[in-house]
Amino acid sequence: xxxxxxxxxxxxxLLTVMSGTAGAQAIGLLILPVLARVFVPEAFxxxxxxxxxxxxxxxxxxxxxxxxxxxxxxxxxxxxxASLFGLVLVVALFxxxxxxxxxxxxxxxxxxxxxxxxxxxxxxxxQIASYKLIRDQSFSxxxxxxxxxxxxxxxxxxxxxxxNPTLWGIIVADVIGRLTAGAYGLFxxxxxxxxxxxxLVRLRGLPSFVRQNWELAIISLPGALANSGGAMxxxxxxxHVFGAAAAGQxxxxxxxxxxxxxxxxxxxxxxxxxxxxxxxxxGNRAAVLxxxxxxxxxxxxxxxVGVLVARALIPFAFDIAFGPxxxxxxxxxxxxxxxxxxxxxMGIVNQTLIALRAFRLQSAWDFGWPVCIGLAWILVVTQGxxxxxxxxxxxxxxSLLGLIFILLCIxxxxxxxxxxxxxx
Numbered sequence: 001x002x003x004x005x006x007x008x009x010x011x012x013x014l015l016t017v018m019s020g021t022a023g024a025q026a027i028g029l030l031i032l033p034v035l036a037r038v039f040v041p042e043a044f045x046x047x048x049x050x051x052x053x054x055x056x057x058x059x060x061x062x063x064x065x066x067x068x069x070x071x072x073x074x075x076x077x078x079x080x081x082a083s084l085f086g087l088v089l090v091v092a093l094f095x096x097x098x099x100x101x102x103x104x105x106x107x108x109x110x111x112x113x114x115x116x117x118x119x120x121x122x123x124x125x126x127q128i129a130s131y132k133l134i135r136d137q138s139f140s141x142x143x144x145x146x147x148x149x150x151x152x153x154x155x156x157x158x159x160x161x162x163x164n165p166t167l168w169g170i171i172v173a174d175v176i177g178r179l180t181a182g183a184y185g186l187f188x189x190x191x192x193x194x195x196x197x198x199x200l201v202r203l204r205g206l207p208s209f210v211r212q213n214w215e216l217a218i219i220s221l222p223g224a225l226a227n228s229g230g231a232m233x234x235x236x237x238x239x240h241v242f243g244a245a246a247a248g249q250x251x252x253x254x255x256x257x258x259x260x261x262x263x264x265x266x267x268x269x270x271x272x273x274x275x276x277x278x279x280x281x282x283g284n285r286a287a288v289l290x291x292x293x294x295x296x297x298x299x300x301x302x303x304x305v306g307v308l309v310a311r312a313l314i315p316f317a318f319d320i321a322f323g324p325x326x327x328x329x330x331x332x333x334x335x336x337x338x339x340x341x342x343x344x345x346m347g348i349v350n351q352t353l354i355a356l357r358a359f360r361l362q363s364a365w366d367f368g369w370p371v372c373i374g375l376a377w378i379l380v381v382t383q384g385x386x387x388x389x390x391x392x393x394x395x396x397x398x399s400l401l402g403l404i405f406i407l408l409c410i411x412x413x414x415x416x417x418x419x420x421x422x423x424x
Contacts, residue, residue, distance in 0.1 A: 020143025024150040025263050031154045032255055036322040038161040039170060041248030046110040047170040048251030049239045052232035053109075054119050057095050059228045061124035062087050063210060063217040069131040078191060081132060082202035083209045085186060088124030090206060092117045107240055111168050115175055122178030129185025136189075145185055153177030223366040230369035234394045237377045242387050249328040250391070253336055256321070261340050265347030268295075273351045280355055289413040292349055296406055299345035307341050332391050339395035346402035352409040361412065365405060372397050 036044075062084050072080055096117030103109045109116075126145060133142040157173035160166070190200060210217060235254070239247035272295060279287040314333045318326055353362040376393040379385070385393075 016139040016143050020146040021266065022263060023143070024146040025259050027147070027150045027154050028255070029259060031158060032252075033321045033323075035157060035161055035170065036252060036326065038165045040165075040167075040245075041252075041325065042244040043165070043167050043170055043248065044251040044255075045239055045244035045247030045249075046167060047174070048235045048247050048254065049109065049244075050111055050116060050119070050171045051174070051251075052235040053099075053116055054123060056225070056228045056232045057116070057120055058123045058127065059224045060221050061091050061120055062128060063091070063213070064220045064224060065210070065213040065216050066128050066131050067216060067220070068213060069128070070135045072135075077132070077135070079202070081128065081189060082199050083206060084128045085125060085201040086203040086206055087209070088121060088128065089201065090203070092120040092124065095120060110239065110244055111171055115168065115171050119171075119175045119178050122175065122180075122182035125182030125186050126178065129182075129189045132189040133185075141188055145181055145188070148184060149177045149181030151177075152180045223363045226370050227366040230373045233370060233373045233377065237380070238387070238390070241377075241381060241390070246328065246387050249326065250332055252322065252326060252329045253333045256318075257333060257336065257340055261344050261347070265344060265350075268348035269351055272348055273355060276352065277355050285413060289410070292352060292409060292413060295348055296345060299348060303341035303344055307337050310337050328387070331388060335388065335391045335395055339398035342399040342402035346405050349406070349409060353412065356412055358412055361408065365408070369401060372401055 065087070066084055069077065069080060069084075096113050099109060099113035099116060103113055126149065129145065130142060133139070133145070153173050153176070156176050157170055160169040160173055166172075186200060235247060235250060238250050272291070275291055276288045279285075279291070311334050314337070315330050318330045318333065322329070353359075353365070373394065376397045377390070380390040380393060
């Protein structure tokens with residue numbers, strides 16, 4: 001195969017995956033104005049809390065062992081898959097039991113813990129299947145998996161909006177979408193019956209399986225959970241400090257603005273990572289620093305202009321898109337736009353420390369994130385601050401953390417004159 005053909009194949013695969021991601025996100029955004037006019041803010045509040053907990057728990061649903069799928073030998077893959085699917089069921093059951101106890105003896109979740117458990121099972125199967133499809137370079141199936149999940153969620157959510165828009169309606173729609181996509185993923189990655197050497201789901205031998213992959217469960221999982229915990233802390237605290245309605249107002253903003261930002265970040269970080277790793281392999285740290293600075297400066301200029309325009313347009317855009325009843329969301333959006341702008345610039349270069357193999361520094365960053373957000377919320381609770389001040393502190397913390405991350409990367413790039421220095 002020629003180099004040109006290889007590049008075309010890579011570009012085609014990248015576009016296939018991105019089209020699946022963009023298509024899935026577009027479906028979710030398109031139905032948002034309809035749901036906002038039917039479901040009350042409290043419904044969006046419990047959905048935001050559910051989604052935050054789901055994303056946090058999904059990080060450890062298979063103890064990060066699913067990451068090994070891409071590097072397993074062919075004769076180990078299907079036994080690993082069966083064990084991973086079994087691990088998902090066990091962890092989901094454990095999380096459901098723990099949250100049920102928390103809800104019974106502590107603060108209410110606002111929705112049944114069983115719904116989160118079912119969502120975790122679906123999400124875990126989706127994650128495992130995704131890594132297997134990436135290993136097989138079956139990118140069209142991967143795109144179908146993403147789009148199918150959100151399409152089913154959209155159809156169920158719209159049906160519930162038309163028939164019975166209950167408080168848990170959006171959550172139920174999401175769970176059905178994830179379970180359906182998870183079932184598709186479970187069967188999509190299985191060999192034919194004649195080739196099958198392991199059951200679909202394996203529960204026996206799980207302790208031994210985990211011990212064999214203890215490095216990921218012990219080393220990788222805590223940092224990933226800490227990073228995810230920082231992201232879910234604010235919606236969790238808004239729900240429990242200011243109530244479901246306030247959480248719903250914040251949730252609408254996060255869906256309407258955070259999702260597009262995440263799409264840009266994913267696409268941009270893939271391009272950035274591809275460019276810098278090529279220069280790192282060549283030992284050209286000066287080129288890496290040059291690429292990094294150019295992207296940060298360009299992103300800062302574009303986002304700076306975008307913030308000024310967005311702050312002026314947000315009141316009109318939200319009123320037209322979502323209708324009455326979302327006044328607090330407008331104010332939250334005008335505050336959060338600064339945090340989203342910094343998150344976009346930082347997100348594109350968020351793999352820099354990993355690319356430089358600065359794992360300790362990356363871990364310190366992962367743990368520092370929830371600590372800073374947590375300190376902000378301690379201030380909110382102890383001083384009795386209002387919702388908008390709390391959101392302002394969150395946006396300020398995100399902005400400050402993003403700036404610190406960029407400065408850490410610049411310092412690391414300047415100090416790493418050789419590949420060996422970067423790994424130190």
